[in-house]
Amino acid sequence: MRYEVKLKLTYSYDAPTDHARNLLRVLPSDILGVQRVTSRLLNFDPPPSERRDAVDFFGNAMTSVVWHEPLAEIGLELVAQVDRTSAQPGLDLSSPLGELPAEIAQMRSLGPDAPHHYLAASRRAGPTPEMTAFAQAVLQPGVTARAAIEAVGRALHREMKFDAEATDVDTPAAEAFANRHGVCQDFSHIMISCLRGVGIPAAYVSGFLRTYPPPGQPRLEGADAMHAWVRAWAGAETGWVEFDPTNDQFAGDDYITVGYGRDYDDVPPLRGAMRGAGGQESAQAVDVIPLD
């Protein structure tokens, strides 16, 4: 499935900010067996004084931009064409959950895909007794790792209410879980915490999701948003699978990946720093346009 992805972001500051520096992770990259990027373009307005593109530890594209002169507003626009090839998973040949610890121990690597990075608590996602108990309760004895991942994801989808107003970007996962509501970021952090609690390495995925307009209505421009879902390790043979707890499905070819990390903090679309007083406001518009 081929897509054109567009992202527009505007940041404005109450008072002109001196020496603004931003770090962005919005550019999709080639991922073997998952997606291929045929073109990608990221532009800023006003043009930054400095720009550096690099690849971070997890393999994500990272763009650092600096403005030397004071400015009151920053705009950015991303346009990318991506060919997504990943499909819904087939037959479940993953290892029994009980064998996962031994398989993890055999993975002698510190590479970004090694499961070890995603088992311990990270800044925003980690097991809590409550979430671990929740995950344990939905697992059947002898369950396979992939079935366990799916069961936890589906149970969370049933249990949690999507509520765009209830949480913000800094709401802790434990709090969103206690109140059983939140947005894709909360759903993902909660699922990651649950999976880690039962010994399944779990990662955070940031990206875009194609949305479908209601039947008979046109696609609304700019109505989409950036999305987040979960990547979990189902054993040496099966490797990583991706599940979206917000939409109760494995991440297939409706999804476009931007980055992987242990949680949101490893892949925030934009992290910024400025000197000067005053708050900042942002506006975001996302379009995921199918080309096929």
Place this chain on the structure above:
Amino acid sequence: MQSPVSPLEQHPLLAGYAPSPGVADELFDGNGVMRPVWRPFVEKFLRLDPAEIPQRFERGDQYLRDAGVYYRQYTNDVLAEREWPLSHIPVILHENEWAGICAGLSQRADLLEAVMADLYGPGRLVSDGHLPPELIAGNRHWLRPMVGVAPRGGHYLHLLAFEIGRSPDGSWFVLGDRTQAPSGAGFALENRMATGRIFPESFPRDHIHKLAVFFNEFRRALENLAGRTMEGARRAAILTPGPANDGYYEHTYIARYLGLSLLEGEDLLVQNGEAMVRTIEGPQPLGALWRRMDAGFVDPLELDPASQIGTPGLMEAVRLGNLAMVNALGAGVLETRALMAFLPQISKVLTGAPLAMPNIATWWCGGAAERAHVRANAEQMMIGPAMAVNLPFDIDAATALGGQFRSGAQASISDWLESEGGALVGQEAVTLSTTPAWRADGEAGGSVRPCPMTVRVFALRTAQGWRFMKGGYARIGQEGDATALAMQRGGAVADVWIVSDKPVPPASLAPRPDGGFRRTIPGTLPARAADNLYWLGRYVERCEDAIRLIRAYHLRLAATGTPEDERLERLAAFLEANGVDIDQPVPDALLARLDAARACASKVRDRFSTDGWLALKDLAKTAHQMTATARSGDDAARAMGVLLRKITGFSGLVHENMYRFEGWRFLSVGRALERADALAALLIKFTDEAAPEGSLDIAVEVADSVITHQRRYRVQTNRDTVLDLLVLDADNPRAVLFLLNSLKHLLEALPRAEVAGRPGEILRALLPLRTKLSVIDPEAVTPELLREIRSDLYALSDLISQHYLR
């Protein structure tokens, strides 16, 4: 065999000195014979008059107090300071023994560098099975942004500290490696200074190796690491978390000692991939940072996003190879306690040799065999978090010792090990050696007794290999318990003497290998330091002004006996307009200003004489104490007199002793500007036509110009004489024109004061006002003109901030 016993061992002060069996002692060998290296010192010490011993110790303590050495503990009051716990008797080691220690640690330092290079490079230790991946991947000190980044200069580690102890068999072992931001080098210096006051005799002092050699080499190593740009040298500096950090005193001390700028995150910015210091001359390139800040805090963009004390982009400067960190970001991972379990094997793999000096025996409980061993030997173990980076004796409630939980909460150690295995580590509950410490008790007023100790050793990378500080500092634990646990509570610190059989040449006079005497130009002033000095100047002046006004009020109150007097009412209203409640004999607003001055000073302690700092601290303390006793009227007037003398004491120190460089200029600009503004405000109120009789005298008195007025005019005050003296007189240091002239001189000396041979924006804002006041007569000094002066000064202050202080 009969051991020889000399009278020395029988001395009453040593009578109670009984090392425990099975514990090595520094003073006596296993046969009860005093070690030769101690003998010269002990002979001198025991010959002292018993009454003299406490006096000498007090001299050392007094030095530490005078030097402002303190130890900060994290408490509710972030500024709580505790007296430095000096154990007055040094630890003495022979240079040959020290050389053996250093040889062992030199190998260890190379090993740590190799481990670091692997963990942030190819990762072979993990892929070859020498390290469990989870110990690294789950470690918050292993910083992913550093993976694949080549450190500037080619090395990750430059300054290391090792905590070592001596086993019962007399050999040394390592309790912990300090790689993140090793602290204590400055305290070693202070301990040495204090011990020098206690034992000033030339013998054995002449035989003690000097510490200065190490610091000279350190400074040079930092400068080499900083390197050069096309235009000139890049700077090396120290990065501190700031005054709320428990090590801040040491940071200021060592910055002064080494002559390096002490910077906070706000002082830096990253531009075109280069780390720069914001200075009053604009950004200046920085090549090396000795960071005293844990790596995670250094850059909120790429490291811990919650950090409030870092500099956005610093990681980028590191990645591009433009900035060296001492030590490299991510070096904290080497402090992980569980790593100790694997280092003996890793040493063989990476260097082909076993560890020359063993580390504390450690078992990572992630392995079944190790877990079983720890369970079976729990009685002789400290069991705690595998990922902990503190030293073994800094144990917390979650640690089990000798088969007992510290918190006493959990059920069984066996269950705990089984359920949390990989998160735990067992370490041998080691026995340390004992060393003489003074205990001030008993009939003789005190005696020497054996207390457990560890020694902190500092190693520095130089072009010629690892160099070690010949000295260090020892931690001294509680008497009677030689396990590492004794170090935890109420420990003290002692100087470490490395002695030679021959006199050691004095270090500070040793010629520098790079060509002798060199006058170093102090680095350009960081903008934030300039800002603090400027505001220190303003606050101190604001305090002095308030004190004079308050005194003027209470003097008159004492004379009239009632506040219902027109002049008193005018003074009270004027004070109130400035936030001062005159019903309080020592008003809160005055205390707040004193505290503000002290807060500014505390942020620039590295640029400031110790005496100046102590004077300011004393001033604030005295004022706070006065609140309890001062009463309105004569008593308050006298209290203000005391404060006035103390504040002028501070000003005198600054005026007489502070080097006339940029920092002093900003302090002086702040004072002059504040004083001129306060004068204008005072004159608006007290030369007003409607002002009651005696107001002019108040103005002259508050401006401290009573005598001058009498001598110059020989008449009673009138509006013209007062305005002439306090506004237009170029020779009265309390006149506006005089202050504007001072400002002109100060501002002209600042960088970029002139642009293309013409006065810059700041001077152009000042000169017209100055010219005007030079030519007019007193009649022309109207309230409007005074208001104009104030608004011009306000604009001037703004311009100074814009140009230099951001």
